[in-house]
Amino acid sequence: MNSFTYSRATAVEDAVREKSTHPDSAYIGGGTNLLDLMKENVERPVHLVGLNKLPLTTIEPTPDGGLRLGALATNADTAWNEEVKSRYPLLSQAILAGASPQLRNMATDGGNLMQRTRCYYFYDTATPCNKREPGSGCSAIGGYNRIHAILGASEQCIATHPSDMCIALAALEATVRVSGPNGDRTIAFEDFHRLPGNTPERDNNLEPGELITGLDLPAKGFEKNFTYLKLRDRTSYAFAVISVAAALELEGDTITDARLALGGVAHKPWRDKEAENLLKGQPATADTFRRAAAKVVEGAHGYEHNTFKIELAKRAIVRALKQAAEGTQQASDVFLNSNP
Amino acid sequence: MLHQSTKAPGEAVAAPPPTGTVRLTINGQQRELQIAPWTTLLDALREYLDLTGTKKGCDHGQCGACTVLVNGKRINSCLTLAVMQEDAEITTIEGLGTQENLHPLQQAFIDHDAFQCGYCTPGQICSAQGLINEGKAHTEAEIRELMSGNICRCGAYTNILAAVKEVVDAKTA
Numbered sequence: 001m002n003s004f005t006y007s008r009a010t011a012v013e014d015a016v017r018e019k020s021t022h023p024d025s026a027y028i029g030g031g032t033n034l035l036d037l038m039k040e041n042v043e044r045p046v047h048l049v050g051l052n053k054l055p056l057t058t059i060e061p062t063p064d065g066g067l068r069l070g071a072l073a074t075n076a077d078t079a080w081n082e083e084v085k086s087r088y089p090l091l092s093q094a095i096l097a098g099a100s101p102q103l104r105n106m107a108t109d110g111g112n113l114m115q116r117t118r119c120y121y122f123y124d125t126a127t128p129c130n131k132r133e134p135g136s137g138c139s140a141i142g143g144y145n146r147i148h149a150i151l152g153a154s155e156q157c158i159a160t161h162p163s164d165m166c167i168a169l170a171a172l173e174a175t176v177r178v179s180g181p182n183g184d185r186t187i188a189f190e191d192f193h194r195l196p197g198n199t200p201e202r203d204n205n206l207e208p209g210e211l212i213t214g215l216d217l218p219a220k221g222f223e224k225n226f227t228y229l230k231l232r233d234r235t236s237y238a239f240a241v242i243s244v245a246a247a248l249e250l251e252g253d254t255i256t257d258a259r260l261a262l263g264g265v266a267h268k269p270w271r272d273k274e275a276e277n278l279l280k281g282q283p284a285t286a287d288t289f290r291r292a293a294a295k296v297v298e299g300a301h302g303y304e305h306n307t308f309k310i311e312l313a314k315r316a317i318v319r320a321l322k323q324a325a326e327g328t329q330q331a332s333d334v335f336l337n338s339n340p
Numbered sequence: 341m342l343h344q345s346t347k348a349p350g351e352a353v354a355a356p357p358p359t360g361t362v363r364l365t366i367n368g369q370q371r372e373l374q375i376a377p378w379t380t381l382l383d384a385l386r387e388y389l390d391l392t393g394t395k396k397g398c399d400h401g402q403c404g405a406c407t408v409l410v411n412g413k414r415i416n417s418c419l420t421l422a423v424m425q426e427d428a429e430i431t432t433i434e435g436l437g438t439q440e441n442l443h444p445l446q447q448a449f450i451d452h453d454a455f456q457c458g459y460c461t462p463g464q465i466c467s468a469q470g471l472i473n474e475g476k477a478h479t480e481a482e483i484r485e486l487m488s489g490n491i492c493r494c495g496a497y498t499n500i501l502a503a504v505k506e507v508v509d510a511k512t513a
Contacts, residue, residue, distance in 0.1 A: 005358060006377035006423050032419045035380070036400050048377070052424055076413075080476070100489025101474070102467065103401060105413045106420060236488035 001038045008050040012179050012213060015049050020181050020209045022047040027211060029072060029108040032099075033115040041125050042116075042132055056110075056213055059083065065219035071110030071177075071212045075165065076101065078109055087221040090247055093228040094168035100237050110212035113166060113176065113192065116203060117159035117267075118239055119148065130156045131200040146305040147241065150297070150313070152266040157200030158303060161193060161268050162239050168228060170269035171245040171259040174217050180210035193268030200267070222247030222259065225327055229320040230263075231312065240264040242312050244320035248284065255279045260292065260321070265300075265313060272296045275317075284325040286318065293317035362423050366391065367435030377423050382406045384422035385432060393433035393462045397491075404490035407463040407470070408432050414470025416489075433462035436469060444510065445469060448503040456494035464490045468504045472511055480505060 009015035019025050025047035028034055037043040056070040059081050067083055078084055079095035099107065121127045121139035128137035140148050140158050148158040169189050176187040193204050206212075225248040232238040243263035249256045258279035261271040275295040282288040293314040300310045322328075359374045366389065373379075373388050382399070385391040385408070394417060397405030401419040408417045409431040437443030445465045448454070455461045467490045471477050477486045483504050484497075492500060 001378050003358070003376065004378060006421070008423075028421075028424070031421065031424065032401055032416070035419050035421070038378075039399065048421075050424060100404065101470065101486050102404060102407055102414050102416045102489045103419075105410075105470075106415045236485055 001035075002041070002044045002046070004046050004048055006048045006050060008053055010053050012054060012056070012211065015051060015054060016179055016181060016209055016211055018049045019211070022049070025049055027051055029111040029114075030074065030106040031111075032103050032107045033111065037116065037123075040123055042123060051108075051211075062216055067217045068177075069109045069215040069217070071214050072108045074105055075099070075107045075109065075112060076104040079104065087223055088168075088172060088217055089223055090221075090226040090228055090245060091165070091168040091172060091217070093226075094164045094230075094243075094245060097228055097230040097240075097243070098164035109165070109215055112163055113169075113204070113212060113215075115162060118162045119159040120144070122159060131159060131196070134199075134201045141303060144305055145303045147239070147264070148303060148306050149266050150300045150302055150306060150309045151262075151270055152195045152268070153301065154196045154198065154200070156198055157196035157267065159196065159200065159267055160264055161203075161266070163269070164228070164230060164240060164243060164263060166193070166269045167243055167245045167261050167263040169215065169217075170261040170271045171247050172217055172221065173259075174215050176212060177214040177216060178206065178210045179213050180207055182207070184213075186216075189269075190271055196267045203267075220257075222249065222257075225250055225324045227320045227323040227328065229316055229323065231316055242309060242316045244313075244316045246317070246320040246324040248279070248321070248324045250284060250325065253283050253285075255282055255284050255288070255325075258292075260296070260317065262296065262313060262317070265309065270296075279321070284321075286322065289318045289321040290314075292321065360423070363426055364422060364430060365428065366430045367432060368429075373422070375422060377421065379422050380418055381408070381420050381422045381425055381430070382417040385417065391432050391434055394466075395459055395462055397460070397463075402491070403460070403463075404467055405460050405463040407466040407490065409466055409470055409473075412470070412473045414467050414473075414489075431466070431469075433466055436465065443469075444507050445503070448506045449500070452499045452503040452506070453496075454499040454503040455492075455496050460490060460492045460494075464492065464500055468507065471504070472508060477508065478512065483508065 026045035028048045029051045056072040058070045062068050075095050079092045085092050121129045127139040149160050174189045176192050227246045230240050230243040240263045245261045247259040258276045275292040278292045362373045364371050385394050395405040397403035399418045401416040406417040410428045437446045477483045
């Protein structure tokens with residue numbers, strides 16, 4: 001790890017000012033990803049602005065009937081929050097499918113959006129990587145790329161976004177609240193993260209110095225018919241090979257509203273509105289689900305080691321939609337339902 | 341390597357590392373350290389406070405050997421800076437029990453032979469105490485899932501599960 005200075009902010013405005021007046025500085029919330037990257041010399045900030053005294057840990061209702069997650073609420077406190085569990089169980093399930101209890105106790109909701117890819121070449125400073133060092137090349141294309149993207153990738157970068165929580169936030173149409181040198185603004189979740197294009201070094205659309213202060217969930221939580229299906233190389237504590245957040249609203253057997261987002265397949269949480277439109281107004285049958293799944297992977301492209309993900313994604317989508325339609329109990333329901 | 345220089349030979353020597361005073365509350369005791377801001381909580385415990393019960397395994401938050409409790413919640417001490425934990429109540433394995441008066445989890449690990457080399461054990465026990473504080477795990481499946489942040493290279497999982505289950509059951513009986 002490089003040497004750096006540290007300051008602790010006690011108000012959002014102070015944090016933003018501190019960040020803006022220190023070139024090459026970084027915000028640090030839970031630190032679970034940033035410190036890891038600093039130990040690998042992938043990130044080398046010369047100053048850290050400590051956020052953990054900012055009053056951004058609350059989870060509270062919004063005037064329009066939704067729920068606001070403070071950016072510094074931990075992933076654990078969010079997943080186990082009674083309102084989140086009952087009104088947005090898709091979000092609870094997604095959070096609990098990720099990381100470990102220790103990491104979820106440290107990691108913050110804002111930080112979850114800011115975590116960087118786990119592409120092995122991004123982490124390995126001995127290899128070229130356009131995300132880490134623009135213009136140096138992509139080692140994953142033509143390298144070992146089993147965990148890499150099949151959708152929305154570019155010739156510059158085929159990295160994936162590693163989050164589970166963000167896949168649920170994409171499906172739920174959350175809004176990101178930010179403060180920056182030029183004031184406050186909100187960003188629709190689908191506009192927050194970026195595809196790699198020719199600038200893979202940019203993961204998201206935050207402007208320099210901007211700080212996430214909260215996440216707003218709209219009133220609609222799809223609490224009856226939802227699934228977060230995560231397929232991974234071991235049963236717990238592993239990143240997704242493919243994950244699917246599926247949420248349906250049903251009238252009888254007819255789908256009246258649908259959300260579908262995938263993790264492990266792209267540089268950003270991959271929500272497909274065209275596939276959602278193929279579900280709406282249709283009967284909740286395997287045929288309907290297969291048509292939506294085919295739509296999602298229509299433009300998919302496999303590389304040497306990850307081509308299997310295209311078929312896997314299709315099957316995972318069909319299974320997730322079926323589970324959502326049937327209101328099937330899920331793996332982590334044991335925690336959500338068996339405890340007071 | 342806390343103070344490793346990145347300067348080439350002959351280059352101007354960098355200014356001394358900016359150490360500062362960090363006040364930590366560890367196992368009920370106030371401790372004051374003069375450390376650089378990049379000192380992780382794990383390194384502060386092991387290198388500056390001689391609390392070597394907390395182990396450094398992967399140093400990347402993947403193995404759980406460095407698990408300690410901060411305000412009763414389990415965290416990976418390798419992925420937080422000591423300076424970020426001022427004002428917090430930190431509990432390490434040294435604060436859970438003593439040789440004369442073992443913590444129930446320590447006794448259960450002995451009774452169930454829940455280790456071989458023992459390197460992961462302090463982290464397993466701190467993690468299990470965190471799991472008990474959380475109150476979410478009751479069944480074996482739940483304990484397995486919520487202990488998944490602690491890796492045991494010897495593969496003593498079966499006995500670790502039995503030890504944790506015994507203490508969980510005793511707490512809820």
